[in-house]
Amino acid sequence: MSVEASCHCGSVRMALAVAPETVTDCNCSICRRYGVLWAYYEPGSVDFLAPTGPTDTYEWGDRMLTFHRCRTCGCITHWADRDPSYDRMGVNARLLPLDVLSAAQVLHLDRV
């Protein structure tokens, strides 16, 4: 059963093929500042319900990943690899309904 993730204002909405079983709390320099929990998906299993989604982006360091945030409400929504053939993307699980998020196991990723 698919689940829907939405930023606060609803401008960016994503339908995920399945609810995440785990979400990742990463302590790297960017993730800990964003305060996000990542759910990882193959890009093909995430449908953007507003395909031209009004996001601003941020890249840093080796610039392999692009972080997206809603242009209106500022919520971090997802990251995507700059290489479109990469089979993984990250969705901010904090945009999921609370019951879906609380059912997922939180994994702590130690990057420091």
Ligand SMILES: [Zn+2]
């Ligand atoms: Zn928004």
